[in-house]
Amino acid sequence: MASSFRYTHAITCRIPLSLRTRGEIDLEEAKLQHEAYVRLLRDLGLDVLELPPDENLPECPYVEDCAVVCNGIALICRPGDANRLKEVEAVRAVLRKELDLPLAEIADQNARLDGGDVLFTGREFFVGLSKWTNEAGARAVASAFPEYPCVPIKVEDVNLTENPIFTLELVNGEIQVTEHRHLKYYVSMAGTDVLCVSKSKESQEILKRIEREATYTYSTLTLAEEQAANVLYVNGTLIHRLGEEIPQSASILSQKLDIPRQTVPMSELGKFSNGLTACCILIKRSRHIKIL
Numbered sequence: 001m002a003s004s005f006r007y008t009h010a011i012t013c014r015i016p017l018s019l020r021t022r023g024e025i026d027l028e029e030a031k032l033q034h035e036a037y038v039r040l041l042r043d044l045g046l047d048v049l050e051l052p053p054d055e056n057l058p059e060c061p062y063v064e065d066c067a068v069v070c071n072g073i074a075l076i077c078r079p080g081d082a083n084r085l086k087e088v089e090a091v092r093a094v095l096r097k098e099l100d101l102p103l104a105e106i107a108d109q110n111a112r113l114d115g116g117d118v119l120f121t122g123r124e125f126f127v128g129l130s131k132w133t134n135e136a137g138a139r140a141v142a143s144a145f146p147e148y149p150c151v152p153i154k155v156e157d158v159n160l161t162e163n164p165i166f167t168l169e170l171v172n173g174e175i176q177v178t179e180h181r182h183l184k185y186y187v188s189m190a191g192t193d194v195l196c197v198s199k200s201k202e203s204q205e206i207l208k209r210i211e212r213e214a215t216y217t218y219s220t221l222t223l224a225e226e227q228a229a230n231v232l233y234v235n236g237t238l239i240h241r242l243g244e245e246i247p248q249s250a251s252i253l254s255q256k257l258d259i260p261r262q263t264v265p266m267s268e269l270g271k272f273s274n275g276l277t278a279c280c281i282l283i284k285r286s287r288h289i290k291i292l
Contacts, residue, residue, distance in 0.1 A: 004122030005192065005233050009283040010046045011094055012038055013060045013087075016053035022272045030268040034061060037264050037279055044235050044262075046282075049094055057087050061269070062278040064184075065114040065132075066091035068141065069283045075104045075144040080112040080132025091281065099285055104144040106137070113137030115281070116182030116274045117155065121189060123216045124148050128155040128183025128206075149215040153206060155183050185274045188230050190238055191259060196221045198229040198249075221256065224248035227266075230275035239276055241266045 015031045041048050054060050059081075066088045068075040074095045076088060095101045106113065117128035118141060125145065127138035129152050142150035186203040187210065190196035195210070195218045197203040203226065211218075223229055228249035232239040237260040243250035245267055253261060266275050273279070 003284075004120070005189070006235055006284055007046055007282045008285045009099060010041050010048045011051065011063055011091060011281040011283070012041075012048055012279055013051035013063050013090075014053040015061050016055045016058060018055045018058040019061065019272075021058050025271055026268050029265075033265045033267070033269050034279065037266075037269070037276075040239065040262055040264055041234070041280065044237055046234070048280075049098055051090055051094065054086070054090070057084070059084060059272070060087050060090070062116075062273045063087070063091055063281050064274065064278045065116050065182075067095060067281055068113075068115050068118045068120075068144070069095075069101070069281060070120055070145050071147070072101060072284070072286065073104055073144060074101045074283075075113075075141065076106065077113045077115050078106050078111055078137070078140075079114050080130075080134075099283060101283070101285070106140040108136045108140065110134075111136035111140050113140055114182060116184050116278055119184055119187060119189070120148075121195075121216070121218065122192060124214065125150040126153050126183065126187075126210055126213075127151070128153050130155040130182055131180040132182065151210075151213045151215075153183060153209050153213065155181070155186070155206060182274050184277050185227075185230055188274075188277055189233050190221045190231050190257075191233055193217075194219045194221055196223065196229055196231050198223050198226045200226040202226070203229055221252075223252055227270060227275060230270075230277055232276040232280075234282065236260060237262055239264060241270070241275070 015034050020027050112134045114132040117130050117133040119126040127141050138152040186206045187197050197207045225246045228246040239262050242263045242265050
């Protein structure tokens with residue numbers, strides 16, 4: 001299954017000034033972090049296609065939510081936040097025109113699917129049921145990639161705590177704050193058949209749900225800081241946050257892993273996203289492309 005994590009291309013999107021409307025983000029530092037991120041992907045052998053920033057789309061750098069690519073097919077997502085639909089159009093154009101990939105569209109108008117909720121292990125899919133992704137969205141993943149088991153995993157009902165994304169609602173005259181995260185904030189792939197999670201009760205609860213429903217058996221890498229659980233495994237190299245950002249987890253990684261590792265800063269970009277996985281769509285493009 002190692003070939004499942006070999007890639008030839010990545011899609012990214014540069015940082016718009018409007019990203020600062022999404023929280024207390026140091027915009028200049030975010031740009032530097034994104035440049036370092038893209039540079040590292042290129043160093044790992046990827047042809048990186050960079051979309052221009054769109055000031056009308058503050059969240060456009062987080063391209064992960066726009067498509068799920070597997071086995072040469074791109075499933076076009078339908079984000080739970082309708083304001084992000086224009087982001088999807090930009091990504092769709094690159095997938096079709098630049099990469100010439102066949103596209104799978106979601107037929108069910110009620111389906112909602114963010115790519116940040118879709119975890120592919122190389123053997124099966126887990127789809128987080130969150131604020132942004134529903135059961136119909138999970139069924140769309142199963143339909144697009146019928147060769148793999150596809151399991152929905154509840155995310156929305158965990159009690160989110162650290163570094164949250166907020167929504168505000170007026171309930172009975174009072175402002176109610178709700179916190180939300182995608183599945184891959186809590187669990188990601190740290191290697192072939194290796195699930196990366198944190199010690200937080202939220203990550204551990206989601207891990208239990210995955211283990212109960214999984215068709216296959218996986219090893220688990222457990223890290224200390226919650227934000228450390230989102231890592232990126234690309235072409236034999238594990239990418240994780242800087243040691244200064246996750247000091248306890250960095251020590252664990254150095255002790256437990258003997259695969260190549262690279263670090264990138266994610267302190268600003270990670271404030272309003274899953275983290276490392278959120279800023280790219282990874283693609284393995286071959287001469288023989290599977291046709292729908």
